[in-house]
Amino acid sequence: MTSLIDHNPHSNSIGFSFSQSTNAGTKEHSFYPYTDNGGSVLGITGKDFAVLAGDTRSTSGYNINSRYVPKVFKIGGDEDGEGAHILLSVVGFAADGLALKEKLDAVVKMYKYQHGKPMSVRACAQRLSTILYGKRFFPYYVQAILAGLDEEGKGALYGYDPVGSYEREQCRAAGAASSLIMPLLDNQVNLKNQYIPGSGEGHALEARKPEPMPRETVEQLVRDAFTSAVERHIEVGDGLQMLVITANGIEEIYHPLKKD
Amino acid sequence: MNHFPGTWGRPRDDVYGPYDSSYLRSTGPKAHTQSPAVTGTSVIAVKFNGGVAIAADNLASYGSLARFTDVKRLRVFGDAAVVGFSGDVSDMQYIDRLLESMDIRENYSAHGNQLNAKNLHTYLSKVLYKRRSEFNPLWNHILVAGFDGEKKPFLSSADLLGTTFSAPHLATGFGAHLAIPILRRLFPEERPIEEITKEDAIKALKECLKVLWYRDARSLDKYSLAVITQEGIEVQEDQQIEAQSWAFAETIKGYGAQTV
Numbered sequence: 001m002t003s004l005i006d007h008n009p010h011s012n013s014i015g016f017s018f019s020q021s022t023n024a025g026t027k028e029h030s031f032y033p034y035t036d037n038g039g040s041v042l043g044i045t046g047k048d049f050a051v052l053a054g055d056t057r058s059t060s061g062y063n064i065n066s067r068y069v070p071k072v073f074k075i076g077g078d079e080d081g082e083g084a085h086i087l088l089s090v091v092g093f094a095a096d097g098l099a100l101k102e103k104l105d106a107v108v109k110m111y112k113y114q115h116g117k118p119m120s121v122r123a124c125a126q127r128l129s130t131i132l133y134g135k136r137f138f139p140y141y142v143q144a145i146l147a148g149l150d151e152e153g154k155g156a157l158y159g160y161d162p163v164g165s166y167e168r169e170q171c172r173a174a175g176a177a178s179s180l181i182m183p184l185l186d187n188q189v190n191l192k193n194q195y196i197p198g199s200g201e202g203h204a205l206e207a208r209k210p211e212p213m214p215r216e217t218v219e220q221l222v223r224d225a226f227t228s229a230v231e232r233h234i235e236v237g238d239g240l241q242m243l244v245i246t247a248n249g250i251e252e253i254y255h256p257l258k259k260d
Numbered sequence: 261m262n263h264f265p266g267t268w269g270r271p272r273d274d275v276y277g278p279y280d281s282s283y284l285r286s287t288g289p290k291a292h293t294q295s296p297a298v299t300g301t302s303v304i305a306v307k308f309n310g311g312v313a314i315a316a317d318n319l320a321s322y323g324s325l326a327r328f329t330d331v332k333r334l335r336v337f338g339d340a341a342v343v344g345f346s347g348d349v350s351d352m353q354y355i356d357r358l359l360e361s362m363d364i365r366e367n368y369s370a371h372g373n374q375l376n377a378k379n380l381h382t383y384l385s386k387v388l389y390k391r392r393s394e395f396n397p398l399w400n401h402i403l404v405a406g407f408d409g410e411k412k413p414f415l416s417s418a419d420l421l422g423t424t425f426s427a428p429h430l431a432t433g434f435g436a437h438l439a440i441p442i443l444r445r446l447f448p449e450e451r452p453i454e455e456i457t458k459e460d461a462i463k464a465l466k467e468c469l470k471v472l473w474y475r476d477a478r479s480l481d482k483y484s485l486a487v488i489t490q491e492g493i494e495v496q497e498d499q500q501i502e503a504q505s506w507a508f509a510e511t512i513k514g515y516g517a518q519t520v
Contacts, residue, residue, distance in 0.1 A: 030294045033392050034420055057423045063436050065417070066427040067449065095389050095422035138393075259449075 034141045035060060037094040038235030039071055040175035043145045044189060045155030047212040050147040052157075053088040053222045054134045054175075055230075055257060056239035058094060067238035067259060069094065073101045074243070074250055076108035076118065084250060086124050086148040089245050091175035092162070093141035100140045104128055121148035125158040125166060132164030139163050143174035148245055151246055155212075155245075170210070177229035177236045184225055189213065215244070223255060230258050279400055296348035296399040298322050300333045301478045302435030303344035303433045304468050305403045306443055307428045308461035309454050311489035312405035314342050314415075315465045317473070318498070319480035320349045326480065334484045338363050341377035341406030342486040343384070347420065347433040348399035355398060358387065377406025377414045377488075381424070389422025397421070401432040406488050413453070413488075428453065431468075434476040439468035458487060470501050 041054035058069035071091055088104060090097030107127055111119040118141030119127075125146050130141060139162045150156040159172035171189040173181035186192040191208040199206035213221075222242060230237045240255040270279065298320050307312035320328040328349075335343045335356050343359070345352040362383075366375055375383075381404040391398045401419040408414040416426040429443035446464050447456055465485060472479045481501040487494045513519070 031292070031395060031397055033395065033397075033421065035423060037423065060423070063440075065423075068426040068427070069425050091419075093423075095385075095392075095424070098424070099389060099422075249328075 021036075028133075029161050034096075036091050036092065036141075036176075037065070037069075038176045039091050040173065040177040040181060040226070040229055040233070040236050041071060041089040041091045042173045042181055042185070042222055043089065043144055043147050043157045043159075043183070044171040044218045044222065045147070045157045045169075045212070046215055046218055048149070048153055048155065049215055049218075049244055050087070050149065050155035050157055051218050051222055051244050052089050052145060052147040052243060053226070053242040054089050054091065055226060055236050056241050057235065057237050058149055059235045062234075064238075069244075070241050071097060072241055072243050073105075075101070075105050075124070076112065081250070085118055085145065085245070086121055087245055087250070088128075089145045089147075089174070090142045092143055096140040097142045100131065100142060100144065107131070121146070121150055121156045121158075124148070125168070128158075128160065128165040129166045132160060132162065136163050143178075145174055149247065153247060173225070177233040177235075180195075180229050180232055181225045184228070185221075188221055200235075203209060219244070219253070226255075226257060266382055273306040280336050292396040293470070296351075298327060298349040299399075299478070300331065300346050300349055300352070301474055301476055302431055302433040302439065303333065303346045303401075303403050304431040304435045304443075304465055304472075305344060305405050305429065305438045306447065306456075306461045306464060307415050307453060308456040308458050310413070311458060311487060312342075312413050312415050313458070313461040313465055313485065313487045314344050314403060314405040315469055315483055315485040317469065317480040317483040318347070319478070319482075321478045324477070326478075329480060329482065330498075332484055332497055334495065334497075335359065336484050336486070336495060337380055337406075338366075338374065339492060340374055341380050341404055342495070343380070343487055344403040344405070344432075346401045351400050355387070355400065355402075376409055377404050378382060378408040378416075380404055380406070381414070381416045381418060385418035385422055385424045388418050388420060392421050403430050403432060405486070411490065434478070435468065435472060438471050438475060442468050442471065444448075458489070461468070463486065466501070470504065473501050474505070 038059035039055050039057055043052045052072050052194055054071045056068045056070055058065040072089040074081030074084035075086040075088050088101055090100055108119050108124060120168050126167045128146055141162055144160040146158040148156050157169050157172060159169050160164050160166045173185055191210045194208040195205045226240045237257050238259050242253040244251045300320055303316040305312060316333040318331055319326055320331040335346045336358050337343060384402060388398055397420045399420050403417050405415050415430055418424045418428050431439040443464060471482050473481050483499050484497045485499055
């Protein structure tokens, strides 16, 4: 009984059910707000066009959620994408990707209403970077690629990291199979490690200069990249959605991929 | 007895240790749901020619305890959609209240438009995504079945992270592992939806529920089944899994691989 008597009235050891806040320990947070929905996207530019493509599989772990969930979107158009002049692909956490797409779509539409002209791809690219950086400390867990035609009508492509670092490029692969596709693109689009035969010995060997590729070649390269990625990556497959933007508008092409 | 009335009638601290009152805390860090408490298991659904069928069992588990055996996890929204809930049951009841108030508001509004299943799914996925972004998730994975704006059968899913996807057949939880392979075999993608009758769909769902009852330890043999067609929504609650055959169980030794 002694231990009950020697209680100090100000001590926390009395079994009151309140005023315990001062020594409350930190709470463990076991909720993780991100997931990876797999898939890959790829963009290549040409002289007067840009291609943005992605597979349509959605995964969680080893499960296939669905065989058709597009991750390449038209930006700035109406509900059916009519009148859009910019393409965006997002890969990584699909819910963040969709939220990002809707935000950018709203921004591009508001720009048109307020300025009476469509937003340039350059301006849209900078704005997308700002949107991503705006969530620097709770990022959109996505790798984004933006595509369109620049002021001169040339194909424009911008690649992003999840917090908004971006650069204009000739080609970019992102997502689950990016490590499989990007080296192929380095070699086939930017002609890395390709030399003109017989142009010299050793360091004198002249490197091939990359040039814009015709549309047919680009489309075939995209298909090859994805059929190869499907062979080696389990999160890639089911279908290939390819959006091609030219001065005449946006064309959508769908190719089936292996469903295994 | 001592002169601290606050300690009277309480378990003695020197015997039982101080009372853990952390759950009564009103100050300090706010505790959000970090794990679900009372949960429902799989929801399964399949599209057929002219509608969607959806089913879930009537069990709410508390961990491994089969706590409530008469919980209806299919909720009808207006005359347009059925929402199937898996995951936390209290969060389900909260969402149900949200939907109820929205339904009343919509019915009293003057615009005369009816929210369809697609609208409902968009709304629910945004609620779920907003809550996950606040680190205060609604711990559910839901399926929404009904019709879209063009009166075509609609079936889509949304989870606690706000991830959404749509497919001809969907299942949450354990059903994603056990029911989806059965449904994909019965209704392969090559088979046009026009060939799948309402009876086929219902039969398939009942078969899947039976498999889940055999192998999902958190399932029940009492279930609800809803069929949504243009004629309306038929909900059957308090159904019983029929033609059970536990003969296979007699041959199982150990974990199943054992033969002697």
